[in-house]
Amino acid sequence: MELRISKGPTIYRAKYIFPVTDPPIENAAVLTKEGEILECGPYEQVRKGFLGEEIDLGEVALLPALVNAHAHIELSALKWRLTPSGSFVGWIKNLIRIRQEISAEEYVSSARQALKEAWQNGIGLIGDHGNTGLSVPLLRESPFLAVFFREVIDFKGHTNLKDFLKENLSDPKITMSLAPHAPYTVSPILMQAIKGWTQKYKLPFSLHVAESQEEVEFLRFGRGPIKELLEERGQWPSNFVAPGLSPVHYLDRLNILDEDTICVHLCQATEDELALLAKKRAKPCLCLRSNTFLGVGLPKVEKMLDLGLKPCLGTDSLASNDQLSIFAEMAAVRQFFPKIPAEVILKMATLWGAKALKRNGVGFIGQGARADLLIIPTEKKDPKALLEEIVTKTPAQIGRLYG
Numbered sequence: 001m002e003l004r005i006s007k008g009p010t011i012y013r014a015k016y017i018f019p020v021t022d023p024p025i026e027n028a029a030v031l032t033k034e035g036e037i038l039e040c041g042p043y044e045q046v047r048k049g050f051l052g053e054e055i056d057l058g059e060v061a062l063l064p065a066l067v068n069a070h071a072h073i074e075l076s077a078l079k080w081r082l083t084p085s086g087s088f089v090g091w092i093k094n095l096i097r098i099r100q101e102i103s104a105e106e107y108v109s110s111a112r113q114a115l116k117e118a119w120q121n122g123i124g125l126i127g128d129h130g131n132t133g134l135s136v137p138l139l140r141e142s143p144f145l146a147v148f149f150r151e152v153i154d155f156k157g158h159t160n161l162k163d164f165l166k167e168n169l170s171d172p173k174i175t176m177s178l179a180p181h182a183p184y185t186v187s188p189i190l191m192q193a194i195k196g197w198t199q200k201y202k203l204p205f206s207l208h209v210a211e212s213q214e215e216v217e218f219l220r221f222g223r224g225p226i227k228e229l230l231e232e233r234g235q236w237p238s239n240f241v242a243p244g245l246s247p248v249h250y251l252d253r254l255n256i257l258d259e260d261t262i263c264v265h266l267c268q269a270t271e272d273e274l275a276l277l278a279k280k281r282a283k284p285c286l287c288l289r290s291n292t293f294l295g296v297g298l299p300k301v302e303k304m305l306d307l308g309l310k311p312c313l314g315t316d317s318l319a320s321n322d323q324l325s326i327f328a329e330m331a332a333v334r335q336f337f338p339k340i341p342a343e344v345i346l347k348m349a350t351l352w353g354a355k356a357l358k359r360n361g362v363g364f365i366g367q368g369a370r371a372d373l374l375i376i377p378t379e380k381k382d383p384k385a386l387l388e389e390i391v392t393k394t395p396a397q398i399g400r401l402y403g
């Protein structure tokens, strides 16, 4: 079921609504106007005094569209082309090699197909990362909201940021930002320059952090497979001195951790590093299926929650995942961390992703929210049982109601 939302004031009635910011509502309704939600609550309350159009969606639940806070749409042509190599750097080397073998047409058609599947999987907002920008026109012609992070890779630090973005070119549909790839592929001064630029325009800032053991070894001692990779790529600065710190402490020393910093992966982050992230109010982004594919280990998600961190979910690219599905990522959280309550997993997949990407009015159902909703048919007798099912496996049918 795919419904375009009416422009005029309209009530949509459903068996259950999951507002995310509040407990689920039974026999519920939303009142929308011009793509925005004016009210959400019990049906009888919402309809009081309302004389406009009413649409009863029947035995369904409404959820906000999901947020994929970390993807690389431009790498979609790499699906099934890479296998776990047993080494993180080995996988990167294979990725660099195979990337050159794919035609420009295939990159575009695969990216378009990936976006189509992401839509069918219930995603409404994407934090997309890319070195080429090929996905930007595809995102513009799609129904998604997006933050596009132009990803910078330059360990020698010679990049002139003016070549990427002269000013903030965001529009209501796509926020344009910059992101350093990782602490081991971007020089410290360049990372600080990117952070300064995103701070100036109040944009989200995102980077891969503490993903592999190789990264930890490199930042601590300046040695190992990452050093060899940088040398091979002609990216080794002869005057480099290893910071001698863990990845998170290194970023803190560079002064780039704050509430607008999205730290992707954090598989190697210690409790001490997570406590520092919580103090800085940084935003973790989990990509558990990618971590499993690459065999880099899993982040301490329960500890993050204990510390008050609000992790969001990402798929990473189809070079390390077989689908761009946040339902599948929720199921991974449930599988690996069964003690985390279902309503917290739903927040990771919606509201916390929208907050990390700094998009207001997204990731919840309530007054002022964008009317971008998922329609999930259900025969469950209570919303709690349904939510348990939603975070455990992808629903058989995912309908959409959007403006």
Ligand SMILES: [Zn+2]
Pocket: 070, 071, 072, 129, 208, 264, 316, 317
């Ligand atoms: Zn990534």
